[in-house]
Amino acid sequence: MLNQLENLSREVDGRYASDAELQFLEDYMRSFHLRMQTYQKLQELEVTMVQQAYVKMRSADASIFAGNNREETNRKCQRDMVGSLRATALTVLLDDPDAHQERFLLWLQSMMRSLGKEQTCNQLYTAYQELAKQHLSPAQAELVCPILELNRRMTGTNP
Amino acid sequence: MNPKVASILENADLRHLKPEELAAMSQYVNSMPARLEAYRSLREHELEIMQWVAEQLQAEMPVEPVENLERSIKNALLMLRCCAMAMLLNDESFVHTRLVTWLAPRVTAYNSQNIDSTLYGLMNHRLNQVLGSDRMAVLTPLLTYAQTALPTAQPTAAVEGEVAIGW
Amino acid sequence: MVITSSQQHLLKLKHPKRHNHYGFREFFQFDPDKGTLIDWNDGQNILTTEDFIIGLVEGLEEEVGNSSAAIMYSIGCEWGKKDAFFFEKWFEKEYECNIRQSNLSFLLETWWWPFTAQGWGRWEVDMGDRRQGFMFINIFDSAVARTLGDVGKPVCYLYAGLFAGFFTELVRKQLSCIEIQCYSMGETYCKFLLGGQDRIDAASFWMNEGATARDIEKRLRGGELLK
Numbered sequence: 001m002l003n004q005l006e007n008l009s010r011e012v013d014g015r016y017a018s019d020a021e022l023q024f025l026e027d028y029m030r031s032f033h034l035r036m037q038t039y040q041k042l043q044e045l046e047v048t049m050v051q052q053a054y055v056k057m058r059s060a061d062a063s064i065f066a067g068n069n070r071e072e073t074n075r076k077c078q079r080d081m082v083g084s085l086r087a088t089a090l091t092v093l094l095d096d097p098d099a100h101q102e103r104f105l106l107w108l109q110s111m112m113r114s115l116g117k118e119q120t121c122n123q124l125y126t127a128y129q130e131l132a133k134q135h136l137s138p139a140q141a142e143l144v145c146p147i148l149e150l151n152r153r154m155t156g157t158n159p
Numbered sequence: 160m161n162p163k164v165a166s167i168l169e170n171a172d173l174r175h176l177k178p179e180e181l182a183a184m185s186q187y188v189n190s191m192p193a194r195l196e197a198y199r200s201l202r203e204h205e206l207e208i209m210q211w212v213a214e215q216l217q218a219e220m221p222v223e224p225v226e227n228l229e230r231s232i233k234n235a236l237l238m239l240r241c242c243a244m245a246m247l248l249n250d251e252s253f254v255h256t257r258l259v260t261w262l263a264p265r266v267t268a269y270n271s272q273n274i275d276s277t278l279y280g281l282m283n284h285r286l287n288q289v290l291g292s293d294r295m296a297v298l299t300p301l302l303t304y305a306q307t308a309l310p311t312a313q314p315t316a317a318v319e320g321e322v323a324i325g326w
Numbered sequence: 327m328v329i330t331s332s333q334q335h336l337l338k339l340k341h342p343k344r345h346n347h348y349g350f351r352e353f354f355q356f357d358p359d360k361g362t363l364i365d366w367n368d369g370q371n372i373l374t375t376e377d378f379i380i381g382l383v384e385g386l387e388e389e390v391g392n393s394s395a396a397i398m399y400s401i402g403c404e405w406g407k408k409d410a411f412f413f414e415k416w417f418e419k420e421y422e423c424n425i426r427q428s429n430l431s432f433l434l435e436t437w438w439w440p441f442t443a444q445g446w447g448r449w450e451v452d453m454g455d456r457r458q459g460f461m462f463i464n465i466f467d468s469a470v471a472r473t474l475g476d477v478g479k480p481v482c483y484l485y486a487g488l489f490a491g492f493f494t495e496l497v498r499k500q501l502s503c504i505e506i507q508c509y510s511m512g513e514t515y516c517k518f519l520l521g522g523q524d525r526i527d528a529a530s531f532w533m534n535e536g537a538t539a540r541d542i543e544k545r546l547r548g549g550e551l552l553k
Contacts, residue, residue, distance in 0.1 A: 002164065009244050009253065014237060016202040017244075025195060025247075032188045036181065043175050087172035093184075094168075103349035104172060107439065114431035170341050260358060 001028040003099035028095055031143075038140040039093040042085065045135050050081050053127040057120070064120055081124060084108070088128075088147045097150060105154045112155045122156030125149070161187055161249040187249060190297075194247050197294040201243050204289050209236060212281045219277055231274040234262060235282060242301040251304050259308045272311045279306050333357070333364050345420070353443045365440065367416045376473040383474065383481070395483045402487020409488070410495030413437050425496075437492070445469055446485075460521030460546060463489060463503075468516045471509035480508035482516050489520050502526040507539035524551060 004024050008017055042049075057064050065074050084104075091100040112121050125148050132144045164187055167180040176184070213232050220228065238258060245253040266272060283302065287295050335355050338347070347353055353366050363371045386394040414425050417436060425433055430453070438449050447467040455461055468482050482505050490503040504526045507517035517539045519529050528551050529542050537545070 002161075002168070005248060009248060009257075012240075012244065013257070014240060016198075016205075016240060019199075022195065022198075025191060029188060029191055032185075036185065039176075040181070046175075083173055086174065090168075090172045090176075093176075099349070103352065104346050107346045107348050110435045110439070111432065114435040115429060169337065170344060173341075173344065256358060 001025065001095045003094070003096040031095065034139055035093050035095065035143060038136065038143050039089050041136060041140060042089040042092070042144070046082065046085060049085060049128065049131050049135070050078060052131055053081060053124060054078065056127040056130070057123050060123060064123070084124075084151060085128065088144065088151065091147050092143050097147060100147065101150070101154070105151065109154045118155065118157040122152060125152035125156060162252055163187075164249075190249070191247075193293075194249070194297050197290065197297045198243050198247055200290050200294050201239065201286075201298065205236070205239060208282070208285045208289055209239075211285050212278065215281045216274070216278055219281075220274065223274060227269070227271065227274060230269060231271050231278050234265070234271075234275075235278055238262070238302070238305050239282075242298060242305055245301045246298050251301065254301055254305050255308065258305055263309050266310050275309070275311045279311070333360070333362060333368070335364055335366050335368055338366050338368075343420075348439050348443045350443070353440070365443070367412070367440065369412070369440075371444065379470055379473040383470070398483035399487040399490075402484040402489075403491035403494075404487075405484075406488040406491020406493070407495050408491075410492050413492075447472075455547060458546075458549075460519060460525050462543070463518040463520060465516040465518070468509055471516055474510050476512050477510045479511060480505040480516075481510045482508060482518075485516070486518055489518055493520055504529050504533075506533060506542050513539075519546070 001024060008021060011017075012021065054065075065077055087100065087104050091097055112118060129145050129148045129152075132148060133141045136144060163183055167176065167183060171180075209232065212235070213228070216228055216232070217225075241254055241258040245251065245257075266275060286298070286302075290298070333355075337352060337355065338344075341347075344352075347366050354371065355364050357363070363373065365371055383394070383398075386397060390397060417423075417425055417428075417433070421428065421436075431451070434451055442448055446469055447465045449466070450464040452462040452464070465482065465485060468485060470482050470484060474481050486503040486505050490501055493503075494501045500523070501520055502523050503518050503520045505516060506519050506529055507513050507515075509516050519526065519542065525546060529546070532542055532545065
């Protein structure tokens with residue numbers, strides 16, 4: 001919403017926005033309470049979701065977190081897993097998937113590809129979606145899963 | 160963007176927002192219906208308001224060349240529209256970067272301070288009359304900011320009933 | 327582009343370890359009072375329109391005719407060389423890792439991101455033939471080609487020079503670069519060959535004979551060279 005509002009402020013320079021152009025604000029106001037709730041719930045669940053995702057991924061593929069420097073790699077991976085969940089939560093709160101793409105996903109995509117981590121990303125965001133459906137209410141999961149799926153499509157390999 | 164909210168969002172994708180930050184966000188979103196209402200109302204009534212202002216202005220400044228009055232009215236329209244958006248954004252700095260920075264030198268160059276001062280008095284009066292105090296509550300801070308930031312004399316509040324043409 | 331300003335990027339000062347800082351609002355810092363535009367790496371930037379690019383290219387052509395291509399390439403080389411040093415400094419500071427010890431793909435993607443943020447286009451590096459001493463780079467939305475449109479000849483000499491200059495410094499071997507496919511020739515993206523002079527000369531010769539980028543790729547991979 002904030003990103004869209006900023007874009008709008010540029011587009012309507014010197015004039016007024018029409019009701020159609022303001023519609024996204026109405027939609028946002030209506031969904032705000034649920035978004036706020038979902039954001040706070042994701043904050044609470046963060047540790048759980050990261051841990052459970054980690055377990056899911058390792059049980060599916062033991063080599064996934066293997067590396068030259070196991071501890072350092074794990075630490076970095078967990079930090080990235082937390083980071084992407086937080087970025088996702090923020091996107092849900094603000095309803096700004098375009099900003100999420102521009103500020104985070106496009107960069108993350110190129111970095112993950114350069115390190116050959118597409119498969120890992122695929123598994124991570126699949127795991128997160130499963131966990132979201134498990135731990136969140138249906139309405140909350142409905143907000144979160146599309147963003148997780150966007151993350152997966154951008155950074156993971158296509159199935 | 161609302162500077163308070165903007166600074167909250169710095170690095171917010173790498174950390175949790177604090178309760179007070181979430182509260183600020185809520186406050187902003189909860190104030191949005193009132194802002195939208197004021198915005199739409201202004202949009203709807205701008206023409207009638209500014210037509211009245213233009214006529215009054217001409218009557219109060221009969222010797223002033225018309226193109227000078229027109230210039231000031233055009234600028235006032237841009238000011239209104241800019242302040243309207245700033246009101247949605249709840250961001251005074253928007254008025255500064257999008258209006259004041261370029262308009263201030265023009266006011267000085269064209270020496271329009273006197274016209275502007277009279278115009279603002281008329282405009283503020285008419286806005287209050289047409290939009291009402293509730294809607295003006297959200298718009299006035301931005302308008303005041305714009306009008307005092309530009310190189311004009313303090314806008315004089317038009318006195319009730321003392322207009323060149325009675326309506 | 328490589329002019330370091332004396333100003334500092336305030337957001338970066340606050341969050342120096344933020345790696346994903348390439349969004350428009352993060353990467354660039356506008357200072358309307360000073361009239362300056364600096365980027366995350368404290369480089370000074372200017373915003374230009376397509377008219378600027380047209381003016382640059384056509385103005386140069388008017389001055390020096392056909393040599394304009396060579397001149398743009400040379401300018402690119404100088405730029406690439408200087409940028410290599412500029413990049414090394416900020417990369418090592420941000421990632422606390424020597425550039426020669428970093429994963430090469432990761433390094434290159436990180437090098438190019440500021441260019442993407444600045445509007446030079448997105449890229450794709452094909453290092454599959456690195457051991458044979460050459461590689462290919464694709465550019466999507468080349469600023470120069472997109473501006474000039476379909477003019478029936480390659481136009482991205484600045485890019486070719488940039489790659490040559492940068493990679494020469496990076497690998498510490500003399501490398502050249504040639505554009506073998508261009509948006510300005512009706513293609514959907516631009517393709518560059520980077521390698522030793524002998525390979526570039528070969529590609530250039532084949533292009534003059536009418537070879538496509540695909541032909542050139544095939545011939546190089548097949549070990550063909552000019553005798």
